[in-house]
Structure formats: C-alpha cells, structure tokens
Amino acid sequence: MKLSQCVPGKTYRVKNIDLPEALAKRLEVLGMIENTPISVYNRKGRGILIVYVRGTRLALGVNITENITVEGGDN
Amino acid sequence: MSMTIGFIGNPNCGKTTLFNAYTGANLKVANWPGVTVERTEGTITRNGEEIRLVDLPGTYSLTSYTMEEQVARNFIMSEEADVIIDVVDASVLERNLYLTLQLLELGKPVVVALNMMDIVKKRGAEIDMHRLPEMLGCPVIPISARKRTGLSILMHAAEHHKDAQVHDPLIHEHAYDSGHRHDHHAEFAMVYSDEIEDKIDVIMDALSEKYPDIENPRWHAIKLLEQDGEVCRNYPVDLPDVLDRSYESDIINQKYDFIQEIIDEVLVKSEKAEALTEKIDGLLTSRIWGVPCFLAIMAVVFILTFAFGDWIKGFMEVGIDSLSSGLSEGLEALGASPVIISLIVDGIVAGVGGILTFLPNIFILFLALALLEDSGYMSRVAYVMEGIMSRLGVSGRAFIPMILGFGCTVPAIMASRTLENVRDRQKIMLVTPFMSCSARLPIYILFSGMFFPDSPALIAFCLYVGGLLTAIIVLAVFHAVDKRRDPGRLLIELPDYKLPGARTVGIYVWEKVKDYLTKAGTTIFIASIILWALMSFGSGGYTSDMTESFAAVIGKALVPFFAPVGLGIWQIAVALIAGISAKEVVVSSCAVLFGIGNINSADGMSEMAGILASLGFGQLNALCLMVFCLLYIPCAATLATIRKEAGSTKWMFIAAGFQLAVAWAVTFIVYRIGLLIV
Structure with a gap:
C-alpha cells in the first residue's frame, strides 16, 4: 500500500521509494530505506502525514507519501 | 602553536x-x-x-x-x-x-x-x-x-x-562471528559485510598503486563503491568487476544496522515517557484545531506588534520630532547655511528618523517570531498549511515567509532561503512583497482617513486581505502555467517542543534589529539624500519652490503612465517614485510636496483633501493609490535583499517589473470598474 493511505497509530515498513533523486537522497540519509520501520503519528487531507522514522519526527506532503510504498500496519 | x-x-x-x-x-x-x-x-x-x-x-x-x-x-x-x-x-x-x-x-x-x-x-x-x-x-x-x-x-x-594516532579502544561484541580474513573490528568503528569488505580491500590496493600519495584509501574505496561524484572524478580506478554497481544503499543500510546495534546497547528508553511534544501536537497539528490554533497565534502576534508596538512608537516619534527641531535650531545658531540645515533636517532626519520610529513594531514582531521558531512551533505551520499551499503548487513551508511578510518584507524574503525547491523560492520571492508590510500601513491610515472617514479600518483590512488574495491568485496562475511541474514537496523535521532559550532568542532578535538599523543607516540614508536633492534643486540651482525642482520635472514626465490608473498628478507620481526608497516615504513626501505641516493631524488631513479635491482627486483615486501602493515595486531594501538572495541583479529587475505590472493592471481594473459605478 501507499504511505499516503496509512493510518495514525500504526507502524509500517518501507518497501519502495519512487521520488526525484535529490529527495530520495534526503530521505535515505534520514535512514528511510527499504525495510525501515515507519510509524504514523498524525494524518490529514489526502495523506499529509507526521511520521516517526529512526528517532526523527518528520512532516511529509502528499506528493511524497503517495510515492512511498509500505507494508505491514501493526499497532 | x-x-x-x-x-x-x-x-x-x-x-x-x-x-x-x-x-x-x-x-x-x-x-x-x-x-x-x-x-x-x-x-x-x-x-x-x-x-x-x-x-x-x-x-x-x-x-x-x-x-x-x-x-x-x-x-x-x-x-x-x-x-x-x-x-x-x-x-x-x-x-x-x-x-x-x-x-x-x-x-x-x-x-x-x-x-x-x-x-x-x-x-x-x-x-x-x-x-x-x-x-x-x-x-x-x-x-x-x-x-x-x-x-x-x-x-x-x-x-x-588532536594528535591521536591510535584511536580509543574499539570493543564490539557482535552476535555473529565474522569469518572475514581481516578482522577489522579492532580497527574501525564501522565494519561492513564480508562482500563489501572484500571489495574495499581490492579497491584500496588499486588506489594505493595508482595514487601513491592518497590519504585514507579506505575512505576513498568506500566512496568509489557509493559512486560518489567527486571521488569518481578525482580518483578513477579501472575495476569493472568490483565496481559493478552502486553499493550506496547497502552501505547506508549497514551503517544503520550498526547504529541499531549501538542504540540497543547504550540507550535505555523509558516506558512511561509520554512526551509532552505528542500532547501539544495532538492539539496544534490536529486535523480540526490545527488551522484555528495557527490563526489564533498569529492574531496574538499581530495584536502585540501593532497595539503594543504603536504605543512605544508614539514615544519614538516625539523623540525624533524634538531631535529634528533641536538640530534645526542648533544649526541655525551655529550659522549653518540653509542648504545644510535642509539636508540634515528635511533629508536625513526626516528619512532615517521616519524609519527608526518603526523599530518598536519590528522588535516586537521579531521577538514573537523568534519565540515561535525556537519553541519548535514554526515548522508545524508548514504541516498545518500544507493542504492549502500544495494546491497552489508550493510546499507548506512556503507559507512561513509569506506570514513574515506582514511584518517586513526583508526578513520574509530572507526566510525563503529555507525552501529547498528553487522554483518555490523564486515564486515566493515574487509574491511575498504583495503581503502588506507594516510600512504600508501609514499610507492606508492617511488616505482612508481623508477619503473614507466612516470606515478607515475596514479599508485597511480589505487591503491586507487584497494583498494576500493577490499573492494566492498569482501563485495559482504560476501553478497553472508552470510547464516544468516540479511541485514543492513538504519534508520538514519537527523538533521537540522546548522552552525558548533567552540567549538564542536574544541573538536572533538582535540580528534582525541590527539589520534594520543598518538598513536605516545605509540604504535609507542615501535614498533620503537623493530624494531631498531632487526636491531641492532644479535647473536654476537650489530652490525652495518644489514646482521648479527636478522632482517636478520627473513627476510631470511620468503623468501619462499614471493617468490611466487614476493617479495622473505629478506630486503623486513623485511620491510613488520616492516610495521605492521605503513605502512610508509616500506619506512623508506627500506632506512635503503639498506643503502640509502636520499631515497626520485633522487639520492637515482636511487641508490636503481640499488640495487633492481641487485637482480632481476623489475617493476612487484614493482607493487606486492605496491599491497601487499595496502592490507596486517593493522598497529598495527588499529589492537589495531579492538581489542578494537570488544572487542575480537580473532577477531583481524581473521582480520589480513584475510587481509594477501587477500593480498597474490591478489598479487599472479597480479604476475602470470604479468609473462605471461612480
């Protein structure tokens, strides 16, 4: 599923990131790569999220979250 | 040493x-x-x-x-x-x-x-x-x-x-037993998988052979595996079998695996630690309450800036008035020539002093903004506004410079540098000047006071909203015509909330105040002298009759440009040109150009309204003037900032030309519609 479809309070695993190179690199050095656990804290609109990745809280726009595929969805 | x-x-x-x-x-x-x-x-x-x-x-x-x-x-x-x-x-x-x-x-x-x-x-x-x-x-x-x-x-x-040749003991107790022929665990903190380490060994040998002087071949080998642009250019090696693809993700992954190992061993997290941040964010970034909370916070900031700031500003004005008259008397007593007295009192003190009176507003605005920033709230604004801004093709982050623009356009333009997307940055630099800054308020106060005495506050409010709407419409148009379609994407770290540090906030505010004072001392100082010279000299030399000055010549030449938008009076044209040095100068130049002593008093206003009425300048023209002032070329300090931030003089002229075109077009529409109604 897409990260933009995820719901707050659950933890997912990153599967694939399909974004322009510069942005993908930024996410990569923040530790967001394949299999990284990602917890959704907050959500609004069509998938504007506040997520928690490797000790950092990040706000991500829809045009980022809809290009990241994840799996899982544990509490 | x-x-x-x-x-x-x-x-x-x-x-x-x-x-x-x-x-x-x-x-x-x-x-x-x-x-x-x-x-x-x-x-x-x-x-x-x-x-x-x-x-x-x-x-x-x-x-x-x-x-x-x-x-x-x-x-x-x-x-x-x-x-x-x-x-x-x-x-x-x-x-x-x-x-x-x-x-x-x-x-x-x-x-x-x-x-x-x-x-x-x-x-x-x-x-x-x-x-x-x-x-x-x-x-x-x-x-x-x-x-x-x-x-x-x-x-x-x-x-x-400093001179540590041998590093501190490295003691790793890895769960797995590396069968690698070199056990690097005593040498390096970060040891990769056997596959990567084998490759590193081969590349290191090749590097040392080809570049005998190379320092730290291990690091260069790792960078070659990551296909790092700079290292690949400077230290190419011919090992197609070893460097068959980019190993960057593997290397990042393995680093994070090791970090996980460190975290597991050294960090003891508390179970009960329900962080304060989550509680605050539950309200401030909530789907329903996020926007109202943001609006409430901004309302408090503006009330403080205008109500409290204006109260202090009153004292500053009294101080500058007495300085001005004191200087004038003192210089006369010293027998200085009228030209020198006029230069110092009418030019420098009037120009620079007029700007200094806004210091309290600026100080309070930046204090409030520094508190919001250091507490960690500012980055939440980007999240809260993302929904609206992303529809305009820019990231939620772009809203922060626009908000700052209500205070002063200069720091607002500076704040646009935090936008990572170059297109976002350029768009925001073009629309931020439409946000009505505090320097434009004196213009609204004067002209709505004269021509709309029943509802001056409503007119001023409409202008603020008008500026914001213009910015939004322009962004929407940019988004519609932007062929490259590289939308700004929101990626921002949300730090933990914390109590703002006095020292951090102090340094931040002092920096802004210092910038503002420097601006008053340089740009506005020079602009004031030039304006004074244009108004005081004509083809016949020094003159106290403004109608014979160079300013009048320039103003009259510009009348055809301003006439279609209802502003075809040469004094108004001169005031608008002078206003490019700083927007509040429009008010002070009107006072000088129409020869009104105290333009902010009731008598002064009615006197000026009378003069303007005799020139055929009515309510509609006053409205056109205010709209034009809201939108036209930003002040000199803003232009200088755009030049510095964009790193190009051409871009500065593009911005100024764009602003002027929008102002002229919008004012033209207002004037034509107004003529039909009136």
Missing part, C-alpha cells in the same frame, strides 16, 4: 548555539535546517594558546550531493582541520550517529559532543556513557550548549585528542 577545530553536526543539533557559547559571536540560531551556509569562524584563547573554531554547515551526511556537504567534507579532509567536534543531539541519537559514522571514516580525530542530555533525562531515558565511546572509538563528552555546561571539558578533550 595554534590549532583549528571544526564544528559539525546535523541541522538543529545545537551546533551554532555551542559555537556561540565559545566564541560569543552573534550568529543566527534557528530551528530551520541549513541555516549555516557560509563559513563562520571564531578565535578563543585557552591556557595562552590560540584556538581557531570553524562552524561547518549543518548536514545529515557527507556525500558530495549538496554544496554544504562538499564544503564540510573538503574542510575536514584538508590540512587545516586538526580536530573535529561532532555535535550530536542525544534526543535523536539514531539519526545523528549516521553522520558520526561517516566522520569517523574520514580519519581525522573526532570528539563527540553529546548535546541535549537534559532533554534525554527529562524524558526519563538514559545513555550508557561508558559503552558509547567504546563502540565508536572516540571520546564522547556530555554537554548542554543551552545551559553552557561541559564546555571546558569538551575543549580539553579536543586539545588532547
């Missing part, structure tokens, strides 16, 4: 605060990533020895992908740097250690400054200060940059670690 220490760390790790604590240099501290773009230095003396401190750009990694990273990396690799102090935010240890591992690979002596330990403790977590240095192989010193503790011991450690 002197030594040089480089300070490096992630954005927002407190590096600049720490740097300031040592040097006392007045640097900007903000919650926005990437503030320290330029190189900043300071010198301190310890035990009679001079130590040079260099503040490196805040960065998450040391690839050569961005300028900042290249600058930091090249400095660390150079002869210049003796020791690197790596400032680590202990409250987000995981992400910060990623940079640390890369630094250790560079081979320079590294001392880790573990900052924000107070926040870690407050949350009830603990860090094993014995185990962490063992695993990293370098000294780790707990400090608090904000509370200024541990600073002396950190500098002490840096001095003594």
Whole structure:
C-alpha cells in the first residue's frame, strides 16, 4: 500500500521509494530505506502525514507519501 | 602553536548555539535546517594558546550531493582541520550517529559532543556513557550548549585528542562471528559485510598503486563503491568487476544496522515517557484545531506588534520630532547655511528618523517570531498549511515567509532561503512583497482617513486581505502555467517542543534589529539624500519652490503612465517614485510636496483633501493609490535583499517589473470598474 493511505497509530515498513533523486537522497540519509520501520503519528487531507522514522519526527506532503510504498500496519 | 577545530553536526543539533557559547559571536540560531551556509569562524584563547573554531554547515551526511556537504567534507579532509567536534543531539541519537559514522571514516580525530542530555533525562531515558565511546572509538563528552555546561571539558578533550594516532579502544561484541580474513573490528568503528569488505580491500590496493600519495584509501574505496561524484572524478580506478554497481544503499543500510546495534546497547528508553511534544501536537497539528490554533497565534502576534508596538512608537516619534527641531535650531545658531540645515533636517532626519520610529513594531514582531521558531512551533505551520499551499503548487513551508511578510518584507524574503525547491523560492520571492508590510500601513491610515472617514479600518483590512488574495491568485496562475511541474514537496523535521532559550532568542532578535538599523543607516540614508536633492534643486540651482525642482520635472514626465490608473498628478507620481526608497516615504513626501505641516493631524488631513479635491482627486483615486501602493515595486531594501538572495541583479529587475505590472493592471481594473459605478 501507499504511505499516503496509512493510518495514525500504526507502524509500517518501507518497501519502495519512487521520488526525484535529490529527495530520495534526503530521505535515505534520514535512514528511510527499504525495510525501515515507519510509524504514523498524525494524518490529514489526502495523506499529509507526521511520521516517526529512526528517532526523527518528520512532516511529509502528499506528493511524497503517495510515492512511498509500505507494508505491514501493526499497532 | 595554534590549532583549528571544526564544528559539525546535523541541522538543529545545537551546533551554532555551542559555537556561540565559545566564541560569543552573534550568529543566527534557528530551528530551520541549513541555516549555516557560509563559513563562520571564531578565535578563543585557552591556557595562552590560540584556538581557531570553524562552524561547518549543518548536514545529515557527507556525500558530495549538496554544496554544504562538499564544503564540510573538503574542510575536514584538508590540512587545516586538526580536530573535529561532532555535535550530536542525544534526543535523536539514531539519526545523528549516521553522520558520526561517516566522520569517523574520514580519519581525522573526532570528539563527540553529546548535546541535549537534559532533554534525554527529562524524558526519563538514559545513555550508557561508558559503552558509547567504546563502540565508536572516540571520546564522547556530555554537554548542554543551552545551559553552557561541559564546555571546558569538551575543549580539553579536543586539545588532547588532536594528535591521536591510535584511536580509543574499539570493543564490539557482535552476535555473529565474522569469518572475514581481516578482522577489522579492532580497527574501525564501522565494519561492513564480508562482500563489501572484500571489495574495499581490492579497491584500496588499486588506489594505493595508482595514487601513491592518497590519504585514507579506505575512505576513498568506500566512496568509489557509493559512486560518489567527486571521488569518481578525482580518483578513477579501472575495476569493472568490483565496481559493478552502486553499493550506496547497502552501505547506508549497514551503517544503520550498526547504529541499531549501538542504540540497543547504550540507550535505555523509558516506558512511561509520554512526551509532552505528542500532547501539544495532538492539539496544534490536529486535523480540526490545527488551522484555528495557527490563526489564533498569529492574531496574538499581530495584536502585540501593532497595539503594543504603536504605543512605544508614539514615544519614538516625539523623540525624533524634538531631535529634528533641536538640530534645526542648533544649526541655525551655529550659522549653518540653509542648504545644510535642509539636508540634515528635511533629508536625513526626516528619512532615517521616519524609519527608526518603526523599530518598536519590528522588535516586537521579531521577538514573537523568534519565540515561535525556537519553541519548535514554526515548522508545524508548514504541516498545518500544507493542504492549502500544495494546491497552489508550493510546499507548506512556503507559507512561513509569506506570514513574515506582514511584518517586513526583508526578513520574509530572507526566510525563503529555507525552501529547498528553487522554483518555490523564486515564486515566493515574487509574491511575498504583495503581503502588506507594516510600512504600508501609514499610507492606508492617511488616505482612508481623508477619503473614507466612516470606515478607515475596514479599508485597511480589505487591503491586507487584497494583498494576500493577490499573492494566492498569482501563485495559482504560476501553478497553472508552470510547464516544468516540479511541485514543492513538504519534508520538514519537527523538533521537540522546548522552552525558548533567552540567549538564542536574544541573538536572533538582535540580528534582525541590527539589520534594520543598518538598513536605516545605509540604504535609507542615501535614498533620503537623493530624494531631498531632487526636491531641492532644479535647473536654476537650489530652490525652495518644489514646482521648479527636478522632482517636478520627473513627476510631470511620468503623468501619462499614471493617468490611466487614476493617479495622473505629478506630486503623486513623485511620491510613488520616492516610495521605492521605503513605502512610508509616500506619506512623508506627500506632506512635503503639498506643503502640509502636520499631515497626520485633522487639520492637515482636511487641508490636503481640499488640495487633492481641487485637482480632481476623489475617493476612487484614493482607493487606486492605496491599491497601487499595496502592490507596486517593493522598497529598495527588499529589492537589495531579492538581489542578494537570488544572487542575480537580473532577477531583481524581473521582480520589480513584475510587481509594477501587477500593480498597474490591478489598479487599472479597480479604476475602470470604479468609473462605471461612480
């Protein structure tokens, strides 16, 4: 599923990131790569999220979250 | 003998605060990533020895992908740097250690400054200060940059670690048993999988053979595996079998695996630590309450800025008035020529003094903004506004400069540099001047007071909303015609909320106030003198009759341009041209041009309204003037800032021309519609 479809309070695993190179690199050095656990804290609109990745809280726009595929969805 | 220490760390790790604590240099501290773009230095003396401190750009990694990273990396690799102090935010240890591992690979002596330990403790977590240095192989010193503790011991450690040839003991107890022929675990903190280590060995041999003088071949080998642009260019090796693809993701993954190992061993998290941040965010970033909370906070900021600021401003005006009359009398008593008195009193004091009276508003506005920024709220605004802004093709982050534009366009344009997307930055630089800044308020007060005495506040409010709407419409048009369609994407770190530090806020506000004073002392000083000269000299030399001055000649030449928008009076044209030096100058030049003593008094207003009415200038013309002032070419200081931030004079002229075109078009429409109604 897409990260933009995820719901707050659950933890997912990153599967694939399909974004322009510069942005993908930024996410990569923040530790967001394949299999990284990602917890959704907050959500609004069509998938504007506040997520928690490797000790950092990040706000991500829809045009980022809809290009990241994840799996899982544990509490 | 002197030594040089480089300070490096992630954005927002407190590096600049720490740097300031040592040097006392007045640097900007903000919650926005990437503030320290330029190189900043300071010198301190310890035990009679001079130590040079260099503040490196805040960065998450040391690839050569961005300028900042290249600058930091090249400095660390150079002869210049003796020791690197790596400032680590202990409250987000995981992400910060990623940079640390890369630094250790560079081979320079590294001392880790573990900052924000107070926040870690407050949350009830603990860090094993014995185990962490063992695993990293370098000294780790707990400090608090904000509370200024541990600073002396950190500098002490840096001095003594300078010549460290052999690093501290590396003790790893890996769960797995590496069967690799070299056991690197005693040598390097970061050891990769056997596959990668084999490749590193082969590349290192090739590098040492081809480039005998190469320093740290292991690091270069790792960078070749990552297909790092700079290293591939400077140290190419011909090993197609080994370098068959980019191993960057593998290397990142393995670094994070090791970080996970470190975290598991050294960090004891508290179960009950329900962080305050989550509670506050539950309200401030809530789907329903996020926007109302933001509007309420902004309302408080503006009430403070205008109500409280104007109260103090009253005292400033009295002070400048008495300075002006005192100077005038004093100079007359000294027998100075009328030209000199006119230059000083009408030119410099009127111009520069007029700007200085706005200092209280500016001070309060920036104090409020600094508090919002240092507390961690400002980055939440980006999240709250993302929904609306993304529909206009820019990221939610772009709203922050626009909000700042209500205060003063200059710092607002400066704030646009935090936008990562170049297109976003250019768009925001073009629309931010439409946000009605505090300097335009005197114009509204004067003209709505004269021509709309029943509802001056409503007119002023409509102009503020009109400016915001213009900005939004222009953004929407840009978005519709933008063929490249590279939308701004919101990616922003949300730091923990914290109580703003007095020192951090103080330095921030002082920087802004200093900028403002510098502007008054340079740009506005010169503009005032030029304007005074144009109004005081004509083809016949010095004249006290304005109608014979160069200003009148210029104004009359411009009448055909202003007539179609209802502003075809030469005095108004001159006032508008003069207003480019600073928007409030429109008011002061009207006073001078129409020969009105005290333009803000009731008598002065009715006198001027009478003169204007006799020239055929009515309500509609006044409205056109206010709309034109809202939108036309921004002030000189803004133009200079656009030039500096965009790094191009051409771009500055494009911005000015664009602003003028929009102002003319909108005012033309208002005038034509108005003529039909009236």
